[in-house]
Amino acid sequence: MTMRLCLLAPLVVAVLVTAGCTESGESPAPDVLRVGMSAPMSTNPADVRDQAGRLATGALWTPLADYDPATGKPTARAAESISSTDRTTWTVKLKEGGKFHDGTPVTAQSYVDTWKVVSQESWAGSRVLKDLVRAKEITAPDPLTIRLVLDRPSGQIPALLSSPALVPLPASALTSRDWIRFFSSPIGNGPFRMDGGWQPTGAKLVRVADAPGKARVLELKIGDPAALYDDVKSGKLDLSTVVPGDRHEAMHTDFAQRHVMWALPSVSYLGFPLTAGYFSDATIRHGFALGIDRAALEAGVLAKQVDPAKSLLPPAVAPGERSSTCRPCTFDAEAGKSLLAQAEFPAGSAVPFGQSQANWLRPLAEQASTAVGVRLAADPGKGPFALDLNLSTPSPQEVLAKIVEATGYQSDGFADLLKSAEETESTDSGEVYRLVENQLLRDLPVAPLWSGHGHAVWAERAGDVKATSFGSVDLSAVSVR
Known part of the structure; x- marks a missing residue:
């Protein structure tokens, strides 16, 4: 899957x-x-x-802000400021003079109208738009002010609002909704x-x-x-x-x-079925995670377009970086075999892997099965599956929500811990998100694999080349x- x-x-x-x-x-x-x-x-x-x-x-x-996931700090772009006193009611002040390329002004109502219209479209699969819709109130009290009233506190709003998915569209596009024509000749800000x-x-x-x-x-x-x-x-x-x-x-x-590499907002995991079969046992999940040689896959089928995972949260959204590589992120075939033996994984059992269009799943399955000494099922069935995420916001909340959605993971206290991380001010949320991450690495509903990275090379004629996730x-x- x-x-x-x-x-x-x-x-x-x-x-x-x-x-x-x-x-x-x-x-x-x-x-x-x-x-x-x-x-x-x-x-x-x-x-x-x-x-x-x-x-x-x-x-x-131009988005409302740029966001540094390492520090949790936004840098104003189209917004002058993003602020809240209680993390439930948020106020966005726009810079004066903003215009669309057709000369019409960009106002707070431009954003409110865009979010309302776009969130209703069938192609709007972005998590950030769905999260925004759950706000109790999204209004424009004046031309330069957007007011958000949430149904619960959230310290992740600066990250959410920095998403490129929340840029405004001109009234002409919203009225016609002729998206093919509009995005063939887009009018931005x-x-x-x-x-x-x-x-x-x-x-x-x-x-x-x-x-x-x-x-x-x-x-x-x-x-x-x-x-x-x-x-x-x-x-x-x-x-x-x-x-x-x-x-x-x-x-x-x-x-x-004259080259640069940077983290992309894409991440891949090997997901495990948690409610049935061998993989309901966390020890077995850990055993197979240790049988994955991420470096070999990076150099092979992935053509050096990824970075092997060091943690569960990818660099594009991680609140700070881990000091060392997580244990389930390492390749250790002998330890993997030992864990399967400890969990009494049936000798000679075939391991089914879920069907997927991901080009890496079958090579990974064959590699891991060889490494830990088990047989790959001839007909892929309900087993470990590919979980490829293309992120729309630099908030860790999006990654965690998709992992829970894909695996059905539940654990005592996890929901409360996740809620606490969401409510914490973004600049202070790193420690809480690490607690969330550590619990997931212990229970391992997914095995971290890798995150994408971008490249740029340039001639001597160009300079000041910088990139963001x-x-x-x-x-x-x-x-x-």
């Missing part, structure tokens, strides 16, 4: 080829940045599930506007306000990762946000000081020379 947080958007951008990119290697205009990327699965910020989609929507929209819309031959973004030293025009090229990588090396492109696995090691020498590379900050 594969769990996903997002549904397909009405528009899937399958092939986008840059209009105006200089294929011959000729020098572009001084204010043009040529960017290579993979094809976005969606250009809808409420349904973004891949790095390319985050790159495009991050240029076209971000640093770049679309020039001409997505065309069969490509797309171009133009900066809204002057920014000396930064790119005025973005030319985006969708292509094969290896070809894009080579184009940056040869000077045909200035930046690429995809690096194939076979160039992963070369990246460090080809672009010694939920925004990909910040194209508005990239300098050109």
Whole structure:
């Protein structure tokens, strides 16, 4: 079984080829940045599930805030402030002068109306929108103020509101609801506007306000990762946000000081059925977790696009980092065999693994079965399953809720502990979330596997390349020379 947080958007951008990119290697205009990327699965910020989609929507929209999961601190973007005195009633103050690319003002009512409309759409599978709907009251007392009244205290609202899924849409889009047309030529509130819309031959973004030293025009090229990588090396492109696995090691020498890697808001687990069969025993679950060689899978079927897990919560949402790798995250075949023997796992038993479209599940099943000395079932049945999560918010609450939903995990005191973590101020919640994580690592309804990471390489002409988990590379900050 594969769990996903997002549904397909009405528009899937399958092939986008840059209009105006200089294929011959000729020098572009001084204010043009040529960017290579993979094809976005969606250009809808409420349904973004891949790095390319985050790159495009991050240029076209500005979220209310950026959020640092390591510290729990938001940094204001479209918002001037996000505050609460009781963690039940929250006030968001917007910066003055915000406008959509069509010239209409961005007001508090823009956000209220967008959230109401988008949350009703069938493609709005985002957890952050569903959580927002449960608020008792979402109003705009004045043009620059959003008021949220929750049904229970939550210290995670700054993380929730920093989600790219909560950016505003103009009234024209909300009225027509012609989403295919709108997301073909989106109108956002971000640093770049679309020039001409997505065309069969490509797309171009133009900066809204002057920014000396930064790119005025973005030319985006969708292509094969290896070809894009080579184009940056040869000077045909200035930046690429995809690096194939076979160039992963070369990246460090080809672009010694001109590459960056960052955590992506995607995480994978091996889920266990808890109510029936052998896997109702936590000792057996731990035994199989120790039989997973994550590094071998990373180098193989996963093509070096992930980081092996060190903890249950991924870096993109973790409130601080663990000082060491969690025990169920390590590969120790002999210890795994010992735990299965201790739990009296029946000798010669076949281990069924749940069916899934995840390309890693069967290689993992075969590897783990060999490591701990059991036989893989010929016909996958009800057994360990793939749990792939693409996150819409940097709050740990989203990860934990999906784990509970997928596995049916229950334990004495767990619900109260999770509630306490949610209610705690985000800047102080790290310690409580570690307690939640430690209980899950002890009972192990899921085995942590890995989280995704992004790559970018750039030519000498570009500089100031930075990336965030939920925004990909910040194209508005990239300098050109």
